[in-house]
Structures are given as C-alpha cells and as structure tokens.
Amino acid sequence: MLKKQVSSAIIIVLCLFLFPTIISANTNEQLELYSEAAILIDAQSGQVLYEKNSQEKLPPASITKIATAIYAIENGNLDDIVTVSENARNAEGTKVYLEAGEQVPLLKLVQGLLINSGNDAGVAIAEHLSGSVDEFVVDFNRYLEEVIGVENTHFTNPHGLYDPDHVTTAEDMAKITQYAMKNETFREIFSTKELPWDGETWDTTLINHHVMVRDGSYEGVTGGKNGFVTEAGFTLVTTANQENISLIAVTMKTMYDNQVYEDTTKLFNYGFQHYETDTIDMNSQFVDSEDNQYKTVENIYYTKKIGEIVEEDVTTSGKLVIKGEDGRKLVEKKLELVTNKEKEKQQIKNETIYQTDDNREQHLRIIIPISLIISFLIAAFFFKQTRKI
Structure with a gap:
C-alpha cells in the first residue's frame, strides 16, 4: 500500500514538472517549411516570432513592388499626371499594358503596380519620380537604407525582374512591409481584391494576384503581394489580423506556387495560436529603484506568449525593460524623466x-x-x- 502511494506521488510530481515544459516547448516548435527563407513578425512591435534563414540574401521577384509603392506614396504627389515613356511601355513581364504617351495619375500607377504587378507601371513611376530608372535606383536604395533602415537590401530596378545584384532578405522585406503598413493609402491598395481599369488600350478589372487576398481563404488576411521569376522561385508577403495580434509573414524561394501559401498558413497558425500583443499607453508612469519618475512618450507594443506574465523594470538610466517568464527580453524603450529625486x-x-x-x-x-x-x-x-x- 505504501509503495503504491509513493509511486502515485512520484507520478504527480513528474507531471507537475513535465507539463509546463511541454507547454513552453510548443512556442519553440520547428515548422516544416518549403521556403528557403522565411520570417514571421508582429506588425506592431516588430518582434520576430519565427524565422528560417531570414538574413540570407535572395532575389525577391515582384515583392520588390511593396518597396516601390511606399516610396512612390511618400515621395510623389499621387495626383500628378504621369506621361508614359516608350521605355516603360516596353517593360518585360507582367503589365497593365500602358501605351507610350498615355497619361496616367500616379495613384493609378501604384494601384496597377501592387494589384496587377505591372512592371510597366513600375518603370513609369521610377522615371516620373527620378527622371530615369538609373537615378531612381540611387534614390530608392538611399530611402530604404536611411528611412526604413534595411541593412541587407540592394535593388537595381523598381519591379523585381531578375538581376544578380537585385537582392534582399526575408527580414528586410518584413521590415519594409511593417513600415509600409503604417501608411493608410498603402494599406488600402494592398488589401484591394479587384479594381476596374480603364486604360488607353486595355479596359478590364484588375484581380489581385495574391490568392489569400483574392479569395479570403485565410481568416484575417489584410493584404499581400506575390512574386515569381525563375531564379527567385516563388515569393510571398502577407499581412493578417486576428483578435489581439497583427502579423506579417514573408516566404521566399519555393519551387511551386502552392508551397509559399502553405508555408504562410503554417506561419500564421503558429503566430495566432501562441502569441498576443499588449500595449502600454503613452504617458504611462513608471518609477525606478531610486524613486525617479518617468513616463512613456508613445504607445509601446510588445508581443508575448498567450497568457504569459511579464516583468517590467525601469533602469536608473531611464529605460523600460520588459521580460518574459523565461527571462527573454521582449522590449526596451527609453522613457522621459518626469521627476528626478x-x-x-x-x-x-x-x-x-x-x-x-x-x-x-x-x-x-x-x-x-x-x-x-x-x-x-x-x-x-x-x-x-x-x-x-
């Protein structure tokens, strides 16, 4: 009888130790992805929730157009009328079939660029903004580096047609998309399923090339851009919101079209099942160990495991540090000094x-x-x- 009681006690103790470990391990699972490189980030905090070779430099194909679109929105006047050049008209690959001499509002070109992946629209945008594609590339890369803050990206054109020097990383594409999604005009175009197109020689309805955006096959998808050239394989950028979190998934270099969507679904499932985003409002008050008082100067977002209890600490140098239960740093932000004791x-x-x-x-x-x-x-x-x- 005593032996049975001892055995039962041992089993109970083992369960108490093992089950928390199993629950914690779920958030560190390895996903089986087809993509050579991939990343999942929280759109508000920017925290990386999952990654695979996310800093590997790869050709991006048409997801380049996300960067071109936000550059045009921020650096051009969307009401400008653009005169299409012969060079733009002759662009290779996917088009919105612009004609040389055709006059098109810049906004319409950005729509054709993102929704229908028009390479001719990309060239027309570049020439309008900088005078030539070559000059645009200089301005474009400077903007990506200095304004958005990418470190491993270099683009040689506005559309993503293959060039050995036209490269980026999954990490940089997630950062570019996170930046772009802060812009209301970009978000609206990025989420458009279809758009009537009245061109000089092409009247049609543009249908978004991104399957999840087009058919709503995944709950909460808010936008996306796909890409393909032979050297890059299939690439995909997708944004989605559910309950308490907004996610950005980037998948790069798969052999088949369906694989980037399968990988994106796995990444989203992983993120939505395991994480949530919390907010510390602007002007929230904090006190350090020396009774100095501080406040937040903006909303602070951080992503944690669902139900996780976090630890907040203010250093004597005025930084708010938030850590998870396992001690990992979730966010570190400088606070404004209110009272110096x-x-x-x-x-x-x-x-x-x-x-x-x-x-x-x-x-x-x-x-x-x-x-x-x-x-x-x-x-x-x-x-x-x-x-x-």
Whole structure:
C-alpha cells in the first residue's frame, strides 16, 4: 500500500514538472517549411516570432513592388499626371499594358503596380519620380537604407525582374512591409481584391494576384503581394489580423506556387495560436529603484506568449525593460524623466542651507544692536561708578 502511494506521488510530481515544459516547448516548435527563407513578425512591435534563414540574401521577384509603392506614396504627389515613356511601355513581364504617351495619375500607377504587378507601371513611376530608372535606383536604395533602415537590401530596378545584384532578405522585406503598413493609402491598395481599369488600350478589372487576398481563404488576411521569376522561385508577403495580434509573414524561394501559401498558413497558425500583443499607453508612469519618475512618450507594443506574465523594470538610466517568464527580453524603450529625486533632494538641501544662512543673518541683525546697547550701558555704568569714587 505504501509503495503504491509513493509511486502515485512520484507520478504527480513528474507531471507537475513535465507539463509546463511541454507547454513552453510548443512556442519553440520547428515548422516544416518549403521556403528557403522565411520570417514571421508582429506588425506592431516588430518582434520576430519565427524565422528560417531570414538574413540570407535572395532575389525577391515582384515583392520588390511593396518597396516601390511606399516610396512612390511618400515621395510623389499621387495626383500628378504621369506621361508614359516608350521605355516603360516596353517593360518585360507582367503589365497593365500602358501605351507610350498615355497619361496616367500616379495613384493609378501604384494601384496597377501592387494589384496587377505591372512592371510597366513600375518603370513609369521610377522615371516620373527620378527622371530615369538609373537615378531612381540611387534614390530608392538611399530611402530604404536611411528611412526604413534595411541593412541587407540592394535593388537595381523598381519591379523585381531578375538581376544578380537585385537582392534582399526575408527580414528586410518584413521590415519594409511593417513600415509600409503604417501608411493608410498603402494599406488600402494592398488589401484591394479587384479594381476596374480603364486604360488607353486595355479596359478590364484588375484581380489581385495574391490568392489569400483574392479569395479570403485565410481568416484575417489584410493584404499581400506575390512574386515569381525563375531564379527567385516563388515569393510571398502577407499581412493578417486576428483578435489581439497583427502579423506579417514573408516566404521566399519555393519551387511551386502552392508551397509559399502553405508555408504562410503554417506561419500564421503558429503566430495566432501562441502569441498576443499588449500595449502600454503613452504617458504611462513608471518609477525606478531610486524613486525617479518617468513616463512613456508613445504607445509601446510588445508581443508575448498567450497568457504569459511579464516583468517590467525601469533602469536608473531611464529605460523600460520588459521580460518574459523565461527571462527573454521582449522590449526596451527609453522613457522621459518626469521627476528626478536626486535633484529634488539637492534642491531641498540647498534651500535648507539658504534658510539657515538667512536665519543666521536675521539673528545677527538683532543680536549686534542689542550687544552694542548692552555694551554701551555697561560702559556707562562703569563710567558713573568711576566718577563717584
């Protein structure tokens, strides 16, 4: 009987130790992906939730157009009328069939670029913004590096047709997309399923080439861009929102079209099943170990495992550090100093010294005259006694 009780106790203890480990391990599972490189990030916090070879430089094909679109939106006037050149008209690959001399609003070209993957629209945009494709490439790469902050990307054209020097990484494409999704105009075009197109020689309805955007086959998809050239294989960028989290998935270099969608589905399932995003509102107050008071100057987003309890700590240098249950750093943000206790103490000390000096001065003002009077009276008394003698 005793042996059975001991055995039961051992089993219970083992279960208590093992089950938390199993639950934790679920968030570190290895996904079987066809893509040579892939990444999943939280769209608000930018935290990487899953990656595979995400810093490997690869040809991106038409997902390049995400970068071209946000560059055009931010650096051009979308109401401008663009005159299409012969060079743009003759662009290779997928087109919206622009004609040389045709005049098209810049906004319409960006729509044709993203929704129908028009290479001719990309060339027309580049020539309008910078005068030539070559000059555009210089301006474009500077923008990607200095404004968005990519480190492993170099583009040689606005559309993604293969060039050995036209490369990026899954990580950089996720960063570019995260940046672009902050722009309302970009988000609207990126999510468009179909659009009537009234061109000079081509009247049609543009249908978004991204299957998940087009048919709503995955719940919460908010936008996307696909790509293909032989050297790059199939590439895909997709954004999606569900409940308490927004995700960006990038998959690069698969052999078959369906594989990038399968990989994207696996990444989204993984992210939505395991993670959630929390927010610390702007002007939230924090205190460090020395009682200095700080506040947030913007909303701070961080992504954690669903139900995870996090630890918040403010360093004496004024940084808010949020860590997960396993000690991993989720976010680190600089806070604004509101109250400096050390300065307050010094100020109080200085005021005390000043008050002490002031009191001493007031005492002296009283004591000195009184002392003089007393001295005078004493002197007069002794003088009077001397005369009596």
